[in-house]
Amino acid sequence: MLDSDAFGLLFHNARTFNNWQDRDVDTGLLKQAWDLTVLGPTSANCEPMRITFVKSDAAKKRLKPFLSEGNVDKTMNAPVTAIVAQDMEFYEKLPDLFPHTDARSWFAGKDDAIKATAFRNSSLQAGYFILALRGLGLDCGPMSGFDAAGLDGEFFAGTPLKTNLLINIGYGDRNKLPPRSPRLSFDQGAEII
């Protein structure tokens, strides 16, 4: 079982940040976060999540026009923004990722299964990724307020990738945090039968 420091880092003391310390994010940490994330479970090990890390000024300029107004400043000020996408042809990799059976045939040509599996599993992976980043000492600011069609056209034209969500990454500025919002209790959201 994790100790209270570890639960604190991942959950109790972790927050969504809109303001960032002036501190660069080491590329090696982003690679470590990827390598941890892909270990998490996905349906038939399909791993549909893809990430484009936007770090250079030139790439940030390409991202800016597609952000919702309230997301512009915090994103432009973040050291890195991850475009978390889903590969709508993820099943082409199943012969390598799930080699003991023909899992490709469960999806190829089946649009509803592809869409649900890509969205569910890339979102699950985004959950693992956020906690992996926190585990590595980084802070996150996930966002779903953006022009998805425009962003896909700018970054993923001619590819099977579709953006799922964005995550700002850096070292958060705790001086500017608002109080934490309330959470649903077990009795409000769960039952044991």
Add this chain to the structure above:
Amino acid sequence: MLDSDAFGLLFHNARTFNNWQDRDVDTGLLKQAWDLTVLGPTSANCEPMRITFVKSDAAKKRLKPFLSEGNVDKTMNAPVTAIVAQDMEFYEKLPDLFPHTDARSWFAGKDDAIKATAFRNSSLQAGYFILALRGLGLDCGPMSGFDAAGLDGEFFAGTPLKTNLLINIGYGDRNKLPPRSPRLSFDQGAEII
């Protein structure tokens, strides 16, 4: 930063289990896992995930007919199975969960926004939940192979809940684990621009 034992518990040594030790799961741990999970970030703190923990023999019997054939034995043998659902009326709780603005109006009556937000965020929360369970020393077996319409009819008729995925929970039997499947490398799934 987490130490290598913690990363091992959450990622490196954690596996998806199909076989379970004959060891009960304490209800208090399930409640702790809930309380950790809801701390994770969701869009406008919407927390659309709901969980029905299937633990009694009577409830397991109700679940069985809706499982894909390959999921029956491992689920019937698991100490607990979590039905992870999404509340399609999650926005009715936003006046409490995100009280500083009228976030309910971003969703009410907007079917596409409701569906995408419920699915994305309940899946993100499932990712947090799986790692919270592992952090508490439990093992998981997530599944998306089931008859969703049938399961919803049996467990959620007359409610706004829709099943997203199932997660078997218990203490896994490591003697029966197959080798781990390959994973996508950073260069296969990510880029820094």
